[in-house]
Amino acid sequence: MSSIFELKTDTSELSSANEGTSKMEYEQHPPTRDVVGNNFPNGAIHFRFQTSGQKWWVPSRSYMRMRVQLTKGDGTPIDTAFGVAPNMGLMSNLFQSGEMRINDKVVSRIADFMPQVDALKTRITKSKSWVDSIGESTNWWAESQALRLAEVSNDGRIIRDTVGVGPADVETTRVAMGFDPAGGADGARRNQWGYGQVGGTLVYQRGADNAGLTAAEASAQFPVGSFFKYVGVPTVPEVEMEVLTNDGAGNLTVERLLAADVATDGRKNFARVVKTPIVAPDSRQIGSFETFWTPPLSLFDIDHGLPSGRYELVLNPQTSSSYMKRAIETVLGQASKNPQLPGGAIDPANVRFRVVDFYLYCATVDGPRADDITYLLDLEQTRCQAEKIDTTNFQQKNFDVSPSTFALCAAYQDLRVGENTALSSSKFKSYEAGALPTVSQELKLNRFFINYAGQNLPAPDADPEFVAGIDYTTQRYGETQVYTCAFFDTGGCEDIEEWHERGAYYYFAWPRDGTDRSTRVNVHQQFNAADVSNMRLLLFDLSKQVARISIRDGRVVDVQLEDA
Numbered sequence: 011m012s013s014i015f016e017l018k019t020d021t022s023e024l025s026s027a028n029e030g031t032s033k034m035e036y037e038q039h040p041p042t043r044d045v046v047g048n049n050f051p052n053g054a055i056h057f058r059f060q061t062s063g064q065k066w067w068v069p070s071r072s073y074m075r076m077r078v079q080l081t082k083g084d085g086t087p088i089d090t091a092f093g094v095a096p097n098m099g100l101m102s103n104l105f106q107s108g109e110m111r112i113n114d115k116v117v118s119r120i121a122d123f124m125p126q127v128d129a130l131k132t133r134i135t136k137s138k139s140w141v142d143s144i145g146e147s148t149n150w151w152a153e154s155q156a157l158r159l160a161e162v163s164n165d166g167r168i169i170r171d172t173v174g175v176g177p178a179d180v181e182t183t184r185v186a187m188g189f190d191p192a193g194g195a196d197g198a199r200r201n202q203w204g205y206g207q208v209g210g211t212l213v214y215q216r217g218a219d220n221a222g223l224t225a226a227e228a229s230a231q232f233p234v235g236s237f238f239k240y241v242g243v244p245t246v247p248e249v250e251m252e253v254l255t256n257d258g259a260g261n262l263t264v265e266r267l268l269a270a271d272v273a274t275d276g277r278k279n280f281a282r283v284v285k286t287p288i289v290a291p292d293s294r295q296i297g298s299f300e301t302f303w304t305p306p307l308s309l310f311d312i313d314h315g316l317p318s319g320r321y322e323l324v325l326n327p328q329t330s331s332s333y334m335k336r337a338i339e340t341v342l343g344q345a346s347k348n349p350q351l352p353g354g355a356i357d358p359a360n361v362r363f364r365v366v367d368f369y370l371y372c373a374t375v376d377g378p379r380a381d382d383i384t385y386l387l388d389l390e391q392t393r394c395q396a397e398k399i400d401t402t403n404f405q406q407k408n409f410d411v412s413p414s415t416f417a418l419c420a421a422y423q424d425l426r427v428g429e430n431t432a433l434s435s436s437k438f439k440s441y442e443a444g445a446l447p448t449v450s451q452e453l454k455l456n457r458f459f460i461n462y463a464g465q466n467l468p469a470p471d472a473d474p475e476f477v478a479g480i481d482y483t484t485q486r487y488g489e490t491q492v493y494t495c496a497f498f499d500t501g502g503c504e505d506i507e508e509w510h511e512r513g514a515y516y517y518f519a520w521p522r523d524g525t526d527r528s529t530r531v532n533v534h535q536q537f538n539a540a541d542v543s544n545m546r547l548l549l550f551d552l553s554k555q556v557a558r559i560s561i562r563d564g565r566v567v568d569v570q571l572e573d574a
Contacts, residue, residue: 033376036072038369050104050365051330057323057370062564064376066315071373075302076101077366080162080338085362087164087297091252091265093341094361095159096150098512099436101303102128103336104327110309111322115569117387117557118307123394123548125336125435128306130419130550131392134494134517137501138508149303153437153504153511155339166293180284187231190222192279200276201228203238207271210251212238214260217276225260232256237283238264246272247446250283298366308389308555316387317380319559319566323370332428334363340431342441343448381564387557388574390416392550398425399545404457404536411462412553413527414573417493418460419550420533421515422452426544438513438548442541452514453483454540460518463528467518475538476510483514490517 042056043049061067080096081087088094097103102125109119120127136145145151150158160166185191189201201222203212214228223231232238237250251264272278304310305323328336338361397407399422411418421438424447428435432447441447453476459466468489475482487506488497494517496503504512522528533549554574560567 035374036371037374038371040369045365045368047364048330050368051327051333053327055325055327055368057325058321059370059372060318060320061316061374062318064379066317066375066377067319067321068313068315068373068375069310070304070313072310072371073302073304074101074368074370075300076368077298077300078337079298079362079364079366081297081362083360083362087295088159088162089165090159090163092163093159094338094431095155095162095340096301097337097339097434097436098150098153098155098158099125099129099132100150100301100337102306103435104333106326106328108305108307108323108325110305110307111324112557112559112569113320113566114322115571117569117571118309118389118391120307120392120394123396124306126394126421126423126438126548127392127550129436129438129512130394130421130515131306133504133512133515134419134496137496137499138503138505139501141504149301153508155341158339159341160293162296162299163293164295164297166295168291168293179286182282182284184280187282188223188227189231190217190276193277198276202274202276202278203228203280204274205240205268205272207266207268210254210264210266212262212264213274214262215274215276226258228260229256229258229262232262232282235285237285238262239281239283240272241279241281243272243278246278249446302371306392308391309387311390312387315375315377317377317383317385318561318564328428334361335431336428336435337363338431339434342432343446379564380561382562384558384560387559389555389557391553391555393553395549395551396423396546397549399535399537399542399547402537402540402542404534407533407535407547407549409531409533409549409551410529411531411549411551412573413529414553414555415462415520415551416554417517417519417552418462418531419515419517419552420458420460421513421548421550422455422545423513423548424544425546436512438515440542440545443543451537451540451542451545453510454537455514455535456538457534457536458516459534460516461532461534462520462530463522463526465520465522467520471534472516477538483510486514486516490515493517493519 039057039059042058045055082092105124107121107124109116111117132151141151152158192200194200198217199219200217202215202217205212214225216222216224232253234253234256236253238253239248239250240246241248246268249267251267253262253264255263327333395409422440423438424433424440427433438452439450440452442449442451456473456475458472459468472486474486484506487509491497491503531549533547556572556574558570
């Protein structure tokens, strides 16, 4: 460090106010084809632009903006009871893959698993303060589906600081309401509600013995806005169906959350649920909104200007049958005004997701000309591969990675992401089998290590455990934050609850001898009493590449890419 008595004596020693640049601005570039509405998934989306002369492009300060509409199928606003929210990290969920080209040469590519790569890069490179502020506001990075739901619902409340505060919802049994008890040898002699799934109707019958409540008295127990649910009935999910209409004579219309009729039988138990409103300020309550995003391609990590060149960004959308499913996240473990038809297809009568416009905004500055130069780009590529987990016993999964790999990361995810709207591609979570999953399985990992380049990490083997009353995942959480350097970030890192909620991942920096060109990775794992029927292992390898770009007479004449 210079002496405190050393004074600047020349203007060249003074700091620059603008780093030698002038006229910084954002240039708007449209895609080369129409992407509005139903046209969005119809093939690759290209953005082309070029710079020359004194114009330089700054990738890390560039971004993409999309305007979208998220409503019910008839165009009416979403409410909190509807249960549909934008997916976490919305924009990456709309794409399968992407690449960045310089003069038609691919310099950065994500061949598959775009949402997963974007989620990992965001979590290992962005601070908690960034994720909770600009990340949440611009691309829905809140880990809680309820928070995102509140923002897009026309009755949404800001519930971040009030979750779990105040009285709980009130559930009242049939006997407490005055109905006779369920059961008995003769079900026809009991009070009973039959459900018709076609119209979402509940029809009351008093029973042959005329005990319990009359039709009018039964209707009075379920006012509009309360919720009806069957309790303990085999094959019938215990979902809460909001009462939409009530004729006062034993005929109710409720949310159509059950996929099959429920026969009129007094032996089937039921209950009433009354929701307690949360006292909190209104949220944004938006159905049409902007979101913006920087693609997780390595070229967009470059934080300095790039001179003359012809650039092209190519993004491949999800298919027409899946992009709307991937754009949303519904309430886990509930049908939640289910936006899907049987078999998983989106029902356009129930939910509507529509792209309004889509643009690339390139940050450019004026600087010195670079007419004859060869320069290097230091690129950090991220790739994701997957293997299905087929046993809870100790097993090994094998992968091939780049010889220039400098870090590895493992995570576990449900195979049904992209098909079941309750399961997000951006979260590293896996659940038990069933149409309405509720219990995560990935935290039942109880033995784990990775072997690569003659090293095992962690060493000794990790032995995490997360069961009732026991949480032995803190070391894995803390060590991951140390390896990513998030532990030392002044903006903080995600806390352990958020790490669980978004899905655990296990990241390891992998320094090794410069002559080592190993490409084989073995991941070993074992689970304790987990349901792995829908689980897969994701392995991310982070590697170094160098792009060598030659410019002659102000034009790019050669682009070469090689492993570092």
